[in-house]
Amino acid sequence: MSRLAYAFGLSEAGPEPGRGFAGLGVSDWLALEEGYGRPVSSDPVFAVYLAQQMLTDWVALPSEREARSLPEQRRARALRGMLGALQSQEGRAAASE
DSSP, rough: OHHHHHHHOOBBTTTTTTTTTGGGBHHHHHHHHHHTTOOOOHHHHHHHHHHHHHHHHHHSSSSSSGGOHHHHHHHHHHHHHHHHHHHHHHHHHHHHH
């Protein structure tokens, strides 16, 4: 799923209106969930796997920004945007409990 963000992009400023779980487009989530036949964006197991994939992708990036290729720079921006969206969503979820 994290690779969807690389293809469809997230703004560096964070998630935009119309963005769903992890900052990805609501319509993208609806299409994915229709294909899976269940609401994966609210599944905690799915969230763990998404976080694991994000961590794996982050660790694979060169630590020095100057050493990153253009696609790696885009991936780093997307990962930061997704992480920010997840943190924001988690904060809202915790506040509502």
